[in-house]
Amino acid sequence: MINSLISPALILIPGAIPVPFLKGKAKSLYMLLLPVVTLLYLLSFPSDGFRITGTLWGYELVFCRADKLSMLFGYIFCIMTFLGVLFALQVKDNLQHVAALVYAGSTLGVVYAGDFLTLYIFWELMAISSTFLILAARTRESRDAGFRYILMHLAGGLFLLAGIVLYIQKTGTLTFDYIGLNGIGSWLIFIGIALNAAAIPLHAWLPDAYPMGTPTSTVFLSAFTTKSAVYLMARTFPGAPPLVWIGAVMVFVPIFYAVLENDIRRVLAYSLLNQVGFMLCGIGIGTALALNGAVSHAFSHIIYKALLFMAAGSVLHMTGKIKCTELGGLYKTMPLTCLFCMIGAASISAFPLFSGFVSKSMIVSASAHEKMMLVWLILQFASAGVFHHAGIKVPFFTFFGHDSGIRAKEPPWNMLLAMGLAAFMCIFIGIYPKILYQILPFPVDYVPYTGDHVIGQLQLLMFGALAFALLILSGYYPPEIRSINLDVDFFYRKAGIWANRILDWGLNGINAASEKYVLGLARFTAAFFNNLATGLLMFFSVNIWLLLGYRNKRLELKKTRLYNDMLEGTLPIGIGAASAITFILLVYILT
Amino acid sequence: MKKELNLFDKPENVRRFLICFFISLVMLIGAEFFIHKHPGFPWESSLGFFAVYGFVSNVLLIFIAKLLRLIVLRKEKYYDQ
Numbered sequence: 001m002i003n004s005l006i007s008p009a010l011i012l013i014p015g016a017i018p019v020p021f022l023k024g025k026a027k028s029l030y031m032l033l034l035p036v037v038t039l040l041y042l043l044s045f046p047s048d049g050f051r052i053t054g055t056l057w058g059y060e061l062v063f064c065r066a067d068k069l070s071m072l073f074g075y076i077f078c079i080m081t082f083l084g085v086l087f088a089l090q091v092k093d094n095l096q097h098v099a100a101l102v103y104a105g106s107t108l109g110v111v112y113a114g115d116f117l118t119l120y121i122f123w124e125l126m127a128i129s130s131t132f133l134i135l136a137a138r139t140r141e142s143r144d145a146g147f148r149y150i151l152m153h154l155a156g157g158l159f160l161l162a163g164i165v166l167y168i169q170k171t172g173t174l175t176f177d178y179i180g181l182n183g184i185g186s187w188l189i190f191i192g193i194a195l196n197a198a199a200i201p202l203h204a205w206l207p208d209a210y211p212m213g214t215p216t217s218t219v220f221l222s223a224f225t226t227k228s229a230v231y232l233m234a235r236t237f238p239g240a241p242p243l244v245w246i247g248a249v250m251v252f253v254p255i256f257y258a259v260l261e262n263d264i265r266r267v268l269a270y271s272l273l274n275q276v277g278f279m280l281c282g283i284g285i286g287t288a289l290a291l292n293g294a295v296s297h298a299f300s301h302i303i304y305k306a307l308l309f310m311a312a313g314s315v316l317h318m319t320g321k322i323k324c325t326e327l328g329g330l331y332k333t334m335p336l337t338c339l340f341c342m343i344g345a346a347s348i349s350a351f352p353l354f355s356g357f358v359s360k361s362m363i364v365s366a367s368a369h370e371k372m373m374l375v376w377l378i379l380q381f382a383s384a385g386v387f388h389h390a391g392i393k394v395p396f397f398t399f400f401g402h403d404s405g406i407r408a409k410e411p412p413w414n415m416l417l418a419m420g421l422a423a424f425m426c427i428f429i430g431i432y433p434k435i436l437y438q439i440l441p442f443p444v445d446y447v448p449y450t451g452d453h454v455i456g457q458l459q460l461l462m463f464g465a466l467a468f469a470l471l472i473l474s475g476y477y478p479p480e481i482r483s484i485n486l487d488v489d490f491f492y493r494k495a496g497i498w499a500n501r502i503l504d505w506g507l508n509g510i511n512a513a514s515e516k517y518v519l520g521l522a523r524f525t526a527a528f529f530n531n532l533a534t535g536l537l538m539f540f541s542v543n544i545w546l547l548l549g550y551r552n553k554r555l556e557l558k559k560t561r562l563y564n565d566m567l568e569g570t571l572p573i574g575i576g577a578a579s580a581i582t583f584i585l586l587v588y589i590l591t
Numbered sequence: 592m593k594k595e596l597n598l599f600d601k602p603e604n605v606r607r608f609l610i611c612f613f614i615s616l617v618m619l620i621g622a623e624f625f626i627h628k629h630p631g632f633p634w635e636s637s638l639g640f641f642a643v644y645g646f647v648s649n650v651l652l653i654f655i656a657k658l659l660r661l662i663v664l665r666k667e668k669y670y671d672q
Contacts, residue, residue, distance in 0.1 A: 368632060384652075463643070483665060486662070
């Protein structure tokens, strides 16, 4: 029953306003209630879908478009908001709470928007509010990264806006559904969405900025922006051929970086790219099975990726450290965090009985159904690689590996509870996939648990683990080094500085040259006329003084004084007037 | 004060863990004889395909990553200079 005709976004966004004025338990309860109320509101929608519309300047607006696709993302974003708020309850900083709620709310606005005006407003609000979550760490690194982040997203927003303008001009309507790649306008929209999906090569903002957030804010960041872009891709560009290859590149290139990276949260950021690659690939394949796989993978991915970022955040919160080189052996004092991290790791690695398995295998199977041999091989390679960096490396270097000597306690109860709930959902979806399958946009006749599929996947993972073990034992495994690895952001971080230097050299060179020659000319001209005037005045004065009878020393003194007065411009008024009159007389005589 | 876990400090536990791991590998290969296969690609039906592919993938992954490190590795303060 619909008794209030509002977009679901308009519960969380205005709901964030009272947060700074509440204290203690009331504040916690209030913040936890917001996503619950939103979810209940979503559940009250009729199951066959509906829209809330309006008109503006003759254009139809759709504030809320509820169908199976948007509902699935609506549910998971509400669940995620609840988990994120619960995980961040102990945070005192109101900026983070408000930014997180506005961010989550605007993401819901994007998901339910059925027209481009509504979409664009929430899209930009999402970019702005998420920037505050990066800035919330209040370090120089986070400030710089946040600045780069917002610049990238504003650029992406401009691509989207340009595309929207061309779209409206072409179709005469603001509402959108399937667009498909035809014409420049659709390409611009595609690029705008792809940037938010962190599609290679527009991905560098993600591993640059996400690891700079606070222990709790990165959990929010990991969930919303990329997955709302995945939703929009599934809505507007399903079956677009470039997505298959963008996805295929995304699943395997980031895993090399993830292997090399030292910062745990940056490892997770690269594995986030890899997972979004699976989704984009599925959307590109575009069959019912592939699209089901892509959106169900987004659903389970949001939970286990948040769980992994929560585990990393807990470690950072309790130890103040987040680098592989500084951590190790934490299982001794943080066994629960370790357990939750390993459940998240098992889920992202798509172990049977965990959530990643029931969703990712749909995408892989879809590529096999379409006989895409190379894509299938890449996806399987990446599946083995995911287990390597996210499944083994993250828990191994954090909780096992060499003992760092750190004896940190378990994080506060709310953090543990949030991780526990997320871990429960990972396993529940893995054991009972029907709960996920029944909310997918297309009818599902897919059975994930077949003998060959389970054994094949287990072989892939376990023999990958064998390779990891042998490489570690043999010492061939690349050691963790305190370092960074160059990525595409090099081009706007370092090359930007070089461009600045070249411009500095060029433009300031012109500046210096102008100063030298133009000012030199002016000085020369000024000196010339000054000397001319002095010379003339001297000529007449000396003649007058000679007539008056001045001679020798007295004459010399008079000449020197006049000369100095002329040069310094400190001529007594009488003489100044006399010289001016002389000059005028001269002009009069000569003409 | 709660006694802290030290499961993997004892060498015999690490050995037990590795033995279990190797047994599970053998069992996974053995299990292939008891399942019905419906492969999407012909090579999926050959014995131990996924085991080999998983192993080779990971070795290749590390090998390429080490090469990549030669190109992209920089000091932590690289962007601050």
